[in-house]
Amino acid sequence: MNAPQQNATINHVDAVTVPVVLGDRSYDIIIGDKLIERAGAEIASRLGKIRVAVVTDENVAKHHLERLTASLAEAGIDATPIIVSAGEKSKAFATLETVTNAVLAARLERGDAIVALGGGVIGDLSGFVAGIVRRGMKFIQIPTSLLAQVDSSVGGKTGINTSHGKNLVGVFYQPQLVLADTGVLNTLSPREFRAGYAEVAKYGLIDRPDFFEWLEKNWSDVFAGGAARTHAIAESCRSKAAVVARDEREHGDRALLNLGHTFGHALETATNYDSSRLVHGEGVAIGMALAYRFSARMNLSSVEAAERVEAHLQAVGLPTKLSQVPGGLPDAESLMASIAQDKKVSRGALTFILTRGIGQSFIAKDVPHSAVLEFLKDSLNH
Template sequence: MTTARTIRVGLEERAYDILIGRNLLERAGQEIAARMPGARAAIITDANVAALHLATIEESLKAAGIQGTAIRVPAGEQSKSFPVLETVVDAILAARLERRDVVIALGGGVVGDLSGFAAGIVRRGMDFVQVPTTLLAQVDSSVGGKTGINTAHGKNLVGVFHQPKLVLADTGVLDTLPPREFRAGYAETVKYGLIDRPEFFAWLEANWQEVFAGGEAREHAIAEACRAKADVVARDERESGDRALLNLGHTFGHALEAATGYDSSRLVHGEGVAIGMALAHRFSARLNLASPDDYQRVEAHLRAVGLPTKLSDIPGGLPGADRLLEYIAQDKKVSRGALTFILTRGIGQSFIAKDVPASEVLAFLEDSLKQ
């Protein structure tokens, strides 16, 4: 049995482990039973992931004596909605699961966010395990307890903080991930280098091909990203301070997702983040906060791995700068109407910029739409 890397998220009585390695789906039952003896389980997954991995985790749960009920939701961002949340909640209750039973999220970020929200509100809070099956979910959304759904007003505007009891990041399942989805997750991996780990960004520049190929480099990259996020979450669980740095690229990115109607054929979350990070570095240079060399270096690396970096890279066209600014203003990183961005003074030198003038953002968006 291969040894998994273990990273501890230090939240006192709510601390939990992130296990990273291959073949963890086969071990899911024993890992859950060891931490939650006697629990029954609801496994929430989508049709795509169910076809690949549901049987493996069901078998593992059965071998550990855990009774499991599978709940399938449609694949795609549209499942982060009130109607789908209602069907999931109803299915959990119909299975007669109790508060000390466990909700298992088997899937990418959409399934994780939806399942975590359901677990957070059913019976005022059920136990919850993340089994992320995409790179994006393994390095970002499965860790930290942010859950939620989208509305017509924007992304992730309704949700709760609800920490998992365990995260099982099986790196072997990434072998079945479509290349576009892997690249999208890689954008979130890069983010941790750009926030405050310049040496990690340099390592990724030198080793990204090995990360894509799999093996030791991939596990190292996932572990570094999870360690970076775990450190931030332990310091600032509910985003009252520097956890906001994890939103680097997301204020622009979420606005672009809303502007494309969450249509994954045009833009998936990680691609929005990639463009958002490129824009954040370009905007920082425009404000004379950072050197143009930095945004050029960031854009060059994102382009090298096949990620978009410009608004014109999004197929199908975008609304005008005024409308994009409205989406940005609706984003949850806005406080009392003032625009807050994560900007940078250089690679790995991100900071929270409050009260960014809307006029500066509007002029920047107008210029960016022409490029």
């Protein structure tokens, strides 16, 4: 990837467009304030006066649904709202069936669109619906959480969870457009915003050390909003778009985007996706700290790099230790069982994203089961 262009000061908050280049499946990510009010015009200019189903959750609907449907109506787009329960537990077969039936009942056609208005749960669920109803409808992402704006809305991964693990059932299905309205992030709780920030930090830790250093200096401005927030979101999207363009279906280095996720997904499974105990970004934060500590333990990276990562995540208020998961965790063997179900496991061999330092992550295959197990046992005791 190209090194990010860092500015000492960023003094404008214009909308930024980041292209995702995938041939005839290419699309734009538009990042800026008040994009929900512009959504109807942006969609109509690309897809015409189609009909849409707006999939959202109860919490997001209260804040943003009326503005979106008004914008769509102004552009001549008829919208059917479909409102589901908020939280990770809506990423399930039962909700998939409910939403699918609602789309069919609205008599939407293949040329019509599913609009995801919400965070990562809504985006993943809605994209899966769009990918399978009538063997593929149009799909538009309007992510309303920081995590969704910088990660889950970009790249076409969709799916639901099962009792066997997270995101194990789904399809790759690219949207036609992503509208990341930075203003809606002001309605997030501090906890939700921090959780999304974990994914922002991830991009610096993968292969953009200059970006991570910028975040260390400017994270409070990102939290405050304005130009720094727009810059951080755009830089994150550029990073992900570059990886997706090279490896759309995760046969190669797209797996780098899973830094922290192998450990994090196991923690989410262990807490039964209970968001009162752990949300996705918190699991990723702990997972990234564990990945750096495990890399140091395996003499791949320095202890100082692990301490630097942990210090930054702690500074913004994110958890970094297994002991910080409320309600406790199962034993190391149980966590290993969840890790063995991870999608990156191939023929039983463990694959982790490890690191040789800040911004020097790599795909480590055939990681010894015994080494991970002993590391987990030690980590549970600290």
